[in-house]
Amino acid sequence: MTSEDRSAIGRREFLIKSGVAVSAAATFLAGTNTVGAQQAGSTISLPQLPYAQDALAPTISANTISFHYGKHHQAYVNNTLKLIAGTELEKASLEDIIKKTAGKSDQVGLFNNAAQVFNHTFYWNSMTPGGGREPKGRMADMINESFGSYQKFAEAFSNAATTQFGSGWAWLVHDGSKLTVLKTGNADTPITMSLKPLITIDVWEHAYYLDYQNRRADYIKAFVEKLLNWTFAESNLA
Numbered sequence: 468m469t470s471e472d473r474s475a476i477g478r479r480e481f482l483i484k485s486g487v488a489v490s491a492a493a494t495f496l497a498g499t500n501t502v503g504a505q506q507a508g509s510t511i512s513l514p515q516l517p518y519a520q521d522a523l524a525p526t527i528s529a530n531t532i533s534f535h536y537g538k539h540h541q542a543y544v545n546n547t548l549k550l551i552a553g554t555e556l557e558k559a560s561l562e563d564i565i566k567k568t569a570g571k572s573d574q575v576g577l578f579n580n581a582a583q584v585f586n587h588t589f590y591w592n593s594m595t596p597g598g599g600r601e602p603k604g605r606m607a608d609m610i611n612e613s614f615g616s617y618q619k620f621a622e623a624f625s626n627a628a629t630t631q632f633g634s635g636w637a638w639l640v641h642d643g644s645k646l647t648v649l650k651t652g653n654a655d656t657p658i659t660m661s662l663k664p665l666i667t668i669d670v671w672e673h674a675y676y677l678d679y680q681n682r683r684a685d686y687i688k689a690f691v692e693k694l695l696n697w698t699f700a701e702s703n704l705a
């Protein structure tokens with residue numbers, strides 16, 4: 468670890484502890500906060516979680532996080548690194564890899580793994596211990612302008628997450644003029660659609676089955692009411 472890495476991690480820990488808004492996706496995707504060895508020449512790595520593994524309990528247990536982050540997210544990182552090794556994308560950024568492989572039939576494996584690295588990093592940051600209260604200020608204004616009320620946003624977001632058939636994600640995004648909700652299947656991600664993601668929820672079964680079994684709607688309700696990180700959402704508007 469370089470002194471620059473240590474400095475970045477220290478700064479981030481300070482910002483988290485002091486409750487200051489962090490543009491976490493930008494920090495993570497730049498690869499400054501990583502766990503384990505980074506593959507030489509690549510910027511892709513497993514980012515540090517923005518909180519302890521038990522920090523979201525009991526809404527999401529440490530057991531779920533340990534498998535979801537430590538096994539699933541890590542596997543997406545490992546697979547991405549294997550698939551880019553020795554190719555022209557070896558040194559590309561995560562976003563470039565995703566955008567350059569999207570929709571290409573001979574790059575499905577790399578797209579799926581790289582997009583899942585992005586989506587999971589975004590998901591960890593979309594949650595915070597003690598989150599879920601209604602947004603304030605600019606975010607509240609935008610929610611009201613786009614959906615009519617916070618309640619209508621919560622219903623639209625929850626409905627998208629509940630009705631995503633099979634594995635996938637629900638998102639709050641900015642489309643350039645207003646906020647909107649969408650759902651994506653499997654690894655699909657709004658950054659290939661010229662949309663700016665603000666918040667996401669993972670509705671793959673691995674995200675909730677250990678804690679909620681088949682009760683996906685209960686997991687979604689708890690996410691919205693207890694974990695949703697509006698500070699992160701607002702940081703993504705910048």
Ligand code: FE
Nearest residue numbers: 539669671674
């Ligand atoms: Fe997941």
